[in-house]
Amino acid sequence: MQFAIVDNKRTEPKKNLRGNCPLCNASVLARCGSINTHHWAHAKNENCDSWSEAETYWHKSWKGIFPEKNREVIITKCDKKHFADIRTENNVIIELQNSSIKPDVIKARESFYGKRMLWIINGLKYIDQISIKNDEILYDDIKRLKKEDKIPFITSQNIPLSTPEISSYLNHLDDFEFLWNNPVKRWKYSERPIFLDIPGEYILWIVSGKGEKHGRMEVKSKKKFIEKYGGNYSTFLSLVK
């Protein structure tokens, strides 16, 4: 949690500060150690929002690019309250997911937030399991690009997303067929758009094959994506390590 109520104001954690949870009003303490991202934690019981996950630097940098009023927004529906990670000016809910999540929680969150919602998944831990499937067309393309000296090497192999030059490839693709060695099967229960956040300037929209070993991803400029939803790309670049 990045905000607690201190003296009636939404406040970021500072050492030794106490406040109240905006959702359940319980007492919360600022946790400002050197290992974990600075955050607020409930003084007594577990986190009151069963859907929230441990706050990482990845969460912090994605939330940090949106205006403060758009982060950790309390959504109330049928007497239930939850923190939406981001609610944009146009009322799109963006949920950030880093850790594993159960299928029933995916479904519950999607039905709670409705259709104007999307997921951003931290793709860092999956990039060496996902490849761009290389076919003849892509191979010819790469050969042509190599001639123009834009691509560092020619390959007839599938191209893992962890390849250091991956941005040079993605730069020339609108979409691609992907192969995912050990896919996160539970995401097949999702009925909302899923974007995979990978290092670099692109974000990948899983158009088909959620939770499957192969499918299709569309290559989107991270800058355009962030600006579309009212975020600030320069802030993002300054936050991302």
Ligand SMILES: [Zn+2]
């Ligand atoms: Zn609470």
